[in-house]
Amino acid sequence: MKHANALLLAVMLGVAAVSTGCAVARDQSTVGGYVDDKVITTKVKAKLLEDKSTGGMSINVDTLNGTVALSGFAKSEAEKAAAGRIARTTDGVKDVRNNLIVRP
Numbered sequence: 001m002k003h004a005n006a007l008l009l010a011v012m013l014g015v016a017a018v019s020t021g022c023a024v025a026r027d028q029s030t031v032g033g034y035v036d037d038k039v040i041t042t043k044v045k046a047k048l049l050e051d052k053s054t055g056g057m058s059i060n061v062d063t064l065n066g067t068v069a070l071s072g073f074a075k076s077e078a079e080k081a082a083a084g085r086i087a088r089t090t091d092g093v094k095d096v097r098n099n100l101i102v103r104p
Helices: 002-019 031-050 077-088
Strands: 059-064 067-074 095-098
Touching: 031 059, 031 067, 031 077, 067 077, 077 095
Parallel strands: 067 095
Antiparallel strands: 059 067
């Protein structure tokens, strides 16, 4: 069931990206790059939601030119590290900036 919820979220995020148009951000050179970043963001978020060791709902994921930035709150250093590992092992990710704040 949790996998189905993560997949549903990924689909919804993908539909939102397509339906809102593909505006290229200042540091992105092409619409294709923008779409690739949205796909990476969706994949990372779905994996965080699916993983039992991370609080996927309290972690924000943003991607720019293949670099994933994680922000929000983690309950422990282990959760922060797990989120970073999940992001790093996602296809298409070039770099990870783990800005999660550990808050017990």
